Amino acid sequence: MRAFLYDRPTAVGEAVAAVAADPQAAFLAGGTTQVDLMKDGVWTPDRLVDITRLPLRGILVESQQLKVGALTTMEQLAAEPVVEQRLTFVREALLLGASVQLRNMATIGGNLLQRTRCRYFRDPTVSACNRRSPDSGCAAVDNVARMHAVLGVDERCIALHASDVAVPLIAVEASVLVDGPSGQRRIPLTEFWVRADEGPSIENVLGHGDLITEIDIPLLPQGWRSGYLKVRDRASYEFALTSAAVALQMDGDMIGDIRIALGGVGSVPWRAREAEEMLRGTHVDPVRFEQAGRAVMASAFTVPGTAFKVDLAVRTLSRQLLTMTEASR
Amino acid sequence: MKTTRTTARAPSAQDQYTVDVFTVVNGAPAQWRVDTRTTLLEALRDTAGLTGTKRGCDQGACGACTVHVDGQRVLSCLMLAAQVDGRQVTTVEGLAGELGPHPLQEAFMRHDAFQCGFCTPGQLMSAACLLREGRAGSDADIREYMSGNLCRCGAYDNIVAAIRDVAKGTD
Ligand SMILES: Cc1cc2nc3c(=O)[nH]c(=O)nc-3n(C[C@H](O)[C@H](O)[C@H](O)COP(=O)(O)OP(=O)(O)OC[C@H]3O[C@@H](n4cnc5c(N)ncnc54)[C@H](O)[C@@H]3O)c2cc1C
Numbered sequence: 001m002r003a004f005l006y007d008r009p010t011a012v013g014e015a016v017a018a019v020a021a022d023p024q025a026a027f028l029a030g031g032t033t034q035v036d037l038m039k040d041g042v043w044t045p046d047r048l049v050d051i052t053r054l055p056l057r058g059i060l061v062e063s064q065q066l067k068v069g070a071l072t073t074m075e076q077l078a079a080e081p082v083v084e085q086r087l088t089f090v091r092e093a094l095l096l097g098a099s100v101q102l103r104n105m106a107t108i109g110g111n112l113l114q115r116t117r118c119r120y121f122r123d124p125t126v127s128a129c130n131r132r133s134p135d136s137g138c139a140a141v142d143n144v145a146r147m148h149a150v151l152g153v154d155e156r157c158i159a160l161h162a163s164d165v166a167v168p169l170i171a172v173e174a175s176v177l178v179d180g181p182s183g184q185r186r187i188p189l190t191e192f193w194v195r196a197d198e199g200p201s202i203e204n205v206l207g208h209g210d211l212i213t214e215i216d217i218p219l220l221p222q223g224w225r226s227g228y229l230k231v232r233d234r235a236s237y238e239f240a241l242t243s244a245a246v247a248l249q250m251d252g253d254m255i256g257d258i259r260i261a262l263g264g265v266g267s268v269p270w271r272a273r274e275a276e277e278m279l280r281g282t283h284v285d286p287v288r289f290e291q292a293g294r295a296v297m298a299s300a301f302t303v304p305g306t307a308f309k310v311d312l313a314v315r316t317l318s319r320q321l322l323t324m325t326e327a328s329r
Numbered sequence: 330m331k332t333t334r335t336t337a338r339a340p341s342a343q344d345q346y347t348v349d350v351f352t353v354v355n356g357a358p359a360q361w362r363v364d365t366r367t368t369l370l371e372a373l374r375d376t377a378g379l380t381g382t383k384r385g386c387d388q389g390a391c392g393a394c395t396v397h398v399d400g401q402r403v404l405s406c407l408m409l410a411a412q413v414d415g416r417q418v419t420t421v422e423g424l425a426g427e428l429g430p431h432p433l434q435e436a437f438m439r440h441d442a443f444q445c446g447f448c449t450p451g452q453l454m455s456a457a458c459l460l461r462e463g464r465a466g467s468d469a470d471i472r473e474y475m476s477g478n479l480c481r482c483g484a485y486d487n488i489v490a491a492i493r494d495v496a497k498g499t500d
């Protein structure tokens with residue numbers, strides 16, 4: 001690991017100023033992405049600003065939404081009773097991610113900002129990686145790829161955004177509060193991440209020194225149900241090959257309203273609006289479920305190693321739609 | 330904690346790259362002066378001489394380095410030593426009580442819940458939290474919530490049996 005200076009401020013303003021003043025500085029939260037990448041030599045900041053002592057931990061329950069401090073851990077958010085009742089798919093996505101040890105360390109803010117698991121990105125001896133070094137090429141498109149994206153990508157980069165919890169969060173249209181060198185602002189998650197096919201080296205709209213202080217998560221209305229299905233190479237402690245977050249409200253035997261997002265497929269957590277539109281106000285119909293999935297995956301860009309994801313994503317979504325509409329069939 | 334920017338790592342700048350950590354390890358106060366890069370795992374093994382905590386993958390994938398920080402299980406290979414300043418750390422050396430081994434340690438022995446034993450300290454530390462978290466209600470739950478601890482020897486069935494025994498209070 002390259003040597004670095006270490007600061008541990010106790011006020012948000014100090015933390016922002018410390019990173020803003022040093023182009024080579026980075027924030028440190030739970031460290032499960034940051035320390036990992038520094039050990040691998042992929043990321044070599046000369047200063048770490050440890051934000052874990054900032055007063056940004058805890059959950060405020062309001063009538064329509066949760067205000068979640070950015071340093072709240074994945075385990076803490078999953079344990080919140082309101083999350084279990086009104087945001088079931090958020091809880092499921094949290095508990096199906098990583099391991100208990102990692103979830104005790106990993107913060108919600110850090111989770112949204114985790115870097116891709118692309119093995120070429122994580123190996124500094126691989127020179128072709130447009131995400132790490134612009135215009136160097138992409139080792140993944142020509143080599144073994146599997147844990148990679150098929151939506152929002154092109155031949156310049158097929159990096160996957162591997163967060164689980166970001167998938168239901170984008171379905172409920174959560175937003176983040178950001179404190180930065182130029183003041184405070186709110187960014188809806190639907191506008192937070194930048195697709196790899198829109199610029200492989202830019203991952204999100206945050207600027208240097210921007211600190212996420214809070215994540216605001218709207219509660220699903222009463223009477224909605226939700227669930228997260230994660231398909232992976234082993235039963236537990238593994239990233240998703242594909243996943244589906246579905247929240248819906250049944251109106252008799254019709255789907256009244258619905259929210260869908262897919263994981264494991266996109267360079268950003270993928271909101272499936274085409275599918276929502278095709279299913280809203282329709283009867284429960286497995287054929288239509290599959291058509292809705294096909295519509296989302298129609299724009300897929302695949303390489304030999306990721307071609308299986310198109311069918312798998314369609315089936316993952318279909319099965320989750322069946323599960324979520326089951327009680328009314 | 331305030332530091333100023335330097336361009337080169339001159340010897341005179343050495344102090345800026347070290348950090349003083351005041352912590353409590355297994356109930357005893359400890360003070361370490363370490364390089365900022367030092368992970369908690371390295372501080373425990375190399376500075377504190379507590380080699381019960383194992384380095385497996387060193388990248389968050391195996392659970393061999395599991396310890397407790399303020400009573401919660403974490404991976405010491407991905408945590409900086411500096412981050413436990415003011416916190417309480419418990420390692421496998423601190424698991425046994427004054428009256429003898431922890432019930433989990435006895436159950437692991439009775440059930441032969443290891444072969445080489447390399448993963449065992451991490452398994453024990455993880456299982457101790459699992460019990461406190463109330464997640465040992467079924468074998469399926471034990472497997473799920475112990476999934477962050479890999480065992481290359483494949484002693485899983487016996488590990489689950491040992492934990493189940495202690496959870497049911499059959500000891
Ligand atoms: C073995 C392993 C398995 C995993 N499995 C899964 C999985 O199945 N599902 C899943 O979703 N995730 C998984 N993860 C990823 C894990 O969830 C993330 O690494 C974690 O959530 C990151 O949070 P952190 O607090 O540790 O962030 P850090 O590593 O501390 O930070 C991550 C990045 O975000 C920046 N940052 C952190 N907080 C803020 C903030 N508040 N404002 C601005 N910038 C900030 C840091 O500078 C850094 O760039 C896994 C990780 C590992 C190591």
Ligand code: SF4
Nearest residue numbers: 118129130138157158
């Ligand atoms: S997929 Fe993206 S992150 Fe991976 S090697 Fe290609 S450019 Fe780099």
Ligand code: FES
Nearest residue numbers: 385386387392406
């Ligand atoms: S050594 Fe820490 S998880 Fe493997």
Ligand code: FES
Nearest residue numbers: 444446480481482
């Ligand atoms: S006993 Fe050998 S790794 Fe588990």
